[in-house]
Amino acid sequence: MTAIAPPTDEELTRRAQAGETEALGLLLARHQAPMRAVALSLLGYGPDAEDAVQDAALTALRRIGDVRDPAAVGAWLRAIVRNSARMRLRDARDTPGLESLDRLHTGDDGLSYSPYPSYPSYPPYPTHLIHPERVVDQHAMRDWIWDALEQLPEPLRLVLMLRHFSGITSYREIARACEIPVGTVRSRLNQARAKLAQVLLTTATHVHDDxxxxxxxxxxxxxxxxxxxxxxxxxxxxxxxxxxxxxxxxxxxxxxxxxxxxxxxxxxxxxxxxxxxxxxxxxxxxxxxxxxxxxxxxxxxxxxxxxxxxxxxxxxxxxxxxxxxxxx
Structure with a gap:
């Protein structure tokens, strides 16, 4: 009997871009180790490295449609991790990790920045008021992501929604909003991202709310x-x-x-x-x-x-x- 070869990165990426959530889950699981290696090489062992990997995974969920060369998706994922890690090294103020990452796309020569796309259904907003949630709304994965968010405990869901989908994004602002210490914000975000990743992998084939x-x-x-x-x-x-x-x-x-x-x-x-x-x-x-x-x-x-x-x-x-x- 001839063994069935596992799907290539290109196959998984194209299936994910077509809206197949299970393919995206497999793709992230396959590249988790090299993504973590990039973060560790730049940030060393600690919570910042895990934050960079988790932010990159969430960005990939929203922006998989931007990959122009599906066979090179591994390089795209590692570049997002690298960018996230460098942002943490440059900025000591804990600026939001995903808002800038939302402008990433792959060009012919690798990763570059592009302006936010236009959103005809919304009034024109200055760049600093464009929210990642609007990018999610354009994506076939949107309902899957939000359904997974619903399954998080309420305190974890709140900090994750503030951090990645609202204008209240810095650790200090979230701490003031929730009346908890900054350290608790970081801890809850780490727990929320880890649980979200687990839920996404286990609910990829489910029917999701609108x-x-x-x-x-x-x-x-x-x-x-x-x-x-x-x-x-x-x-x-x-x-x-x-x-x-x-x-x-x-x-x-x-x-x-x-x-x-x-x-x-x-x-x-x-x-x-x-x-x-x-x-x-x-x-x-x-x-x-x-x-x-x-x-x-x-x-x-x-x-x-x-x-x-x-x-x-x-x-x-x-x-x-x-x-x-x-x-x-």
Whole structure:
């Protein structure tokens, strides 16, 4: 009997580009050792090397369609790891690893940078406001990735969504948003990436939810909620999502008291502060709405120009809301 030869890198890459999630899982598993070797050669043993490999794997999930020479996918993966490692060496501020990696593509002579692609379904955004989640939305793997995210424990899912799919990306910003130490952010991100990789490999052939529909539903909910806040009266279907047990936590809450978010929205309206939706990141139990803020003319106590709503949900209903003011 003739042995069946394993698929080549070129075959796996083309199958992955056609939307076959199992092929991409096999490809990443095959190249994990050389990817780790590159990270170790530049960063040595430690968490930074693992971060570089994990960031590269997530980037590959989103950008496999950019590989122009499928037979050379191994070099493409190693180049992404190398770039991620060099970013860590250059920047001591823990800047987000994936936002810059999203601009990587393979040209005829290797890895190079390209501008973000245009997104006709969205208004034109400056480069610093283009979110990796929009790149995921273009990819056949999108629903697989988001379905895997849903299977992570909530604390791990939240830090991963903030780090890679929102504008709150540095370790310090995430620590402030979640009210945890920076070391805990790093630990949770490492756990989240490792668990995500395991879940992706075990769910590659499953049927996945429509992540785009979930995000669009959340976007519409946000717009209706903001319009209700401007009018001073929320529609019944929105009020049902903010039951009596919903709690406002964080800097806008009153110490020692349980606060409901609706009165806080009312106070903002009375001050003349308005919010404008910029970006939505949504899973079934974690929702992030990023806002631009307009203050009334002559305000003596203006609200910062941007903020984000971090909501934890059960059966769509909001359990807690934390309003976060990202640093400059």
């Amino acid at each position: 992540a785009a529909r979930l995000t669009e539903d959340s976007r519409q909910e946000a717009e209706v909620t903001l319009e209700g806040a401007r009018r001073g009266r929320q529609p019944r279907e929105i009020l049902e999502l903010w039951p009596a047990e919903t709690e406002l936590v964080g800097v806008l809450s009153t110490p020692g008291e349980r606060c409901h978010p609706i009165p806080a929205m009312r106070r903002n309206r009375e001050k003349g502060v308005t919010q404008h939706l910029r970006h939505v990141v949504a899973s079934r139990t974690v929702t992030i709405w990023e806002m631009d803020v307009t203050n009334p003319a002559g305000s003596t106590d203006p609200c910062p120009p941007t903020l984000a709503w971090l909501m934890l949900r059960r059966n769509r209903r909001v359990q807690t809301l934390r309003v976060v003011f990202p640093g400059p």
